[in-house]
Amino acid sequence: MIDPETADAEDAALAAAPWPKRFLFERLQNAGEVFLLTGSALREMPAGIRKMGLVVNQMAAIGLGSMPLTVIVALFTGAVAAVQAAYQMRDYVPMIYLGTVIGKSVVIELGPVLTALVVGGRVSAAIAAELGSMRVTEQIDAMETLGISPIRYLVVPRLVASIVMLPVLTIFADILAIAGGYLVAVLTLDVSGHTFTSGLKLYFKIQDVFSGLLKAFFFGAIIATMGCYYGLRTEGGAEAVGDSTTRAVVASCLLILIVDYLLASFLFRVLFA
Amino acid sequence: MPDSAIEFQGVWKRLGTKVVLRGVDLSVARGECLVVIGRSGSGKSVLLKHVVGLLQPDRGTVRVNGIDVASLDEGELLSIREQMGMLFQGGALFDSMAVGENVGLALREHTPLPERQIEEVVAEKLALVGLSGTEAQRPSSLSGGMKKRAALARALAMNPKIMLYDEPTTGLDPITADVINRLIRRLQDRLGITSIAVTHDMRSAYHIADRIAMLHEGRIHAVGTPDEIQQTRDPILRQFIEGSSEGPLLPT
Numbered sequence: 338m339i340d341p342e343t344a345d346a347e348d349a350a351l352a353a354a355p356w357p358k359r360f361l362f363e364r365l366q367n368a369g370e371v372f373l374l375t376g377s378a379l380r381e382m383p384a385g386i387r388k389m390g391l392v393v394n395q396m397a398a399i400g401l402g403s404m405p406l407t408v409i410v411a412l413f414t415g416a417v418a419a420v421q422a423a424y425q426m427r428d429y430v431p432m433i434y435l436g437t438v439i440g441k442s443v444v445i446e447l448g449p450v451l452t453a454l455v456v457g458g459r460v461s462a463a464i465a466a467e468l469g470s471m472r473v474t475e476q477i478d479a480m481e482t483l484g485i486s487p488i489r490y491l492v493v494p495r496l497v498a499s500i501v502m503l504p505v506l507t508i509f510a511d512i513l514a515i516a517g518g519y520l521v522a523v524l525t526l527d528v529s530g531h532t533f534t535s536g537l538k539l540y541f542k543i544q545d546v547f548s549g550l551l552k553a554f555f556f557g558a559i560i561a562t563m564g565c566y567y568g569l570r571t572e573g574g575a576e577a578v579g580d581s582t583t584r585a586v587v588a589s590c591l592l593i594l595i596v597d598y599l600l601a602s603f604l605f606r607v608l609f610a
Numbered sequence: 611m612p613d614s615a616i617e618f619q620g621v622w623k624r625l626g627t628k629v630v631l632r633g634v635d636l637s638v639a640r641g642e643c644l645v646v647i648g649r650s651g652s653g654k655s656v657l658l659k660h661v662v663g664l665l666q667p668d669r670g671t672v673r674v675n676g677i678d679v680a681s682l683d684e685g686e687l688l689s690i691r692e693q694m695g696m697l698f699q700g701g702a703l704f705d706s707m708a709v710g711e712n713v714g715l716a717l718r719e720h721t722p723l724p725e726r727q728i729e730e731v732v733a734e735k736l737a738l739v740g741l742s743g744t745e746a747q748r749p750s751s752l753s754g755g756m757k758k759r760a761a762l763a764r765a766l767a768m769n770p771k772i773m774l775y776d777e778p779t780t781g782l783d784p785i786t787a788d789v790i791n792r793l794i795r796r797l798q799d800r801l802g803i804t805s806i807a808v809t810h811d812m813r814s815a816y817h818i819a820d821r822i823a824m825l826h827e828g829r830i831h832a833v834g835t836p837d838e839i840q841q842t843r844d845p846i847l848r849q850f851i852e853g854s855s856e857g858p859l860l861p862t
């Protein structure tokens with residue numbers, strides 16, 4: 338409970354604190370609030386999932402809506418990977434390994450991370466904008482007043498849809514990126530189709546695919562959680578919605594990269610070491 | 611049962627860097643309509659939100675039927691909210707749903723009523739606010755006044771015993787405003803609903819109020835019947851009800 342009389346003094350003390358302290362305090366506060374939001378989302382998960390219609394709508398918005406973007410990003414990522422890998426390998430590494438390098442880098446890293454970054458930008462912004470404008474127009478308050486939990490109705494369907502759709506999009510992205518690499522290799526790099534596919538199969542491991550999809554699962558959770566968190570904590574008018582949207586995108590992109598490192602360390606230095 | 615349906619005791623609330631409520635004491639009797647007047651930004655909406663537990667006091671208590679709202683867990687809060695209806699300032703209709711779905715939402719979620727009966731109740735509540743046949747319309751296609759009336763129908767859907775109105779007539783043309791005022795008064799007289807209405811429309815206040823309270827600088831500055839308020843000598847209250855720019859209150 339805040340004491341209205343001492344709170345001012347505490348606020349002033351914090352505002353006067355040097356910025357590293359203030360920054361740390363604010364990030365810790367964000368982390369605590371995200372933790373609480375995640376907790377309530379998990380508690381409401383069983384009830385929220387039963388709102389199948391809402392979940393399906395979100396899956397369509399997140400999954401189908403992001404498909405065109407994913408297709409383009411994946412094709413070009415694969416194409417660029419082929420050109421640059423070939424350039425780096427030239428004179429040192431036999432071209433049979435071109436397929437190997439592309440396959441592995443796409444499945445483990447490029448597919449899940451680039452998909453998450455572009456889809457995350459789009460989806461966390463959309464979620465933050467939608468929930469933010471619901472917040473400032475008092476629709477969230479109205480929901481609670483009607484005895485309807487915004488966590489159950491708004492957060493859970495978005496979280497579930499995002500967690501399910503990110504791996505699905507990642508599978509598409511993997512396939513398309515490899516296809517893009519294949520096309521560039523065969524059409525422009527003088528690598529035969531057979532060489533490319535043999536390389537691809539050479540060190541193929543199912544655990545690589547699993548690792549990539551596990552990443553996508555976590556990235557899906559990050560994207561929806563950041564969108565919901567910044568959307569729901571919007572305060573003020575229309576300009577506050579824009580601010581929340583920006584924060585959601587920045588936070589989800591940063592967290593995706595940080596969590597990518599943590600998961601990579603866990604997967605390849607502990608689990609599959 | 612305690613006499614007062616709603617009771618504020620020494621309620622303090624700080625939002626952001628501003629202390630909005632500074633010790634509000636106020637009680638609303640069962641079946642009474644209390645109108646809270648006050649300038650924009652004086653904390654009227656904040657006051658209302660404490661009654662439904664959307665905000666909790668930093669200090670003091672808000673009791674509904676003798677129960678401290680801030681002490682309730684989620685389930686208890688839900689059951690107390692089912693007895694309350696709130697009309698939000700801008701209506702707060704759900705953009706993603708049609709008008710009929712908005713009005714029927716609480717019924718669909720909280721009652722076992724079959725679909726046909728829900729549709730009947732929805733039609734009845736929409737007729738009550740003069741919006742028959744608008745079930746399929748989107749909130750975005752309604753005018754400001756229609757939005758407010760649809761929101762009122764939604765707030766009434768569960769037959770609440772307590773109604774909270776946040777500026778029910780602001781932004782409405784005088785004729786629609788009169789329709790709303792009469793409706794509020796009728797709910798009061800026929801169903802014995804307890805209500806708090808927040809407004810700075812004095813015409814509306816005199817029409818619907820059993821008592822009027824003025825919120826000023828975070829406290830209840832004065833309370834009285836509409837007659838008492840009209841005859842007041844208090845300079846602040848006088849200036850406000852006369853809508854004069856000359857007096858102790860300065861333009862913000």
Ligand SMILES: Nc1ncnc2c1ncn2[C@@H]1O[C@H](COP(=O)(O)OP(=O)(O)O)[C@@H](O)[C@H]1O
Pocket residue numbers: 572625626627628630648649650651652653654655656657
């Ligand atoms: N969530 C919030 N955070 C910070 N300040 C707020 C918040 N809600 C309201 N306020 C401030 O509290 C004051 C009272 O607001 P409000 O109750 O909406 O006034 P009104 O009497 O016009 O309804 C205003 O100064 C407003 O800026």
Ligand SMILES: [Mg+2]
Pocket residue numbers: 654655656699776
């Ligand atoms: Mg207000």
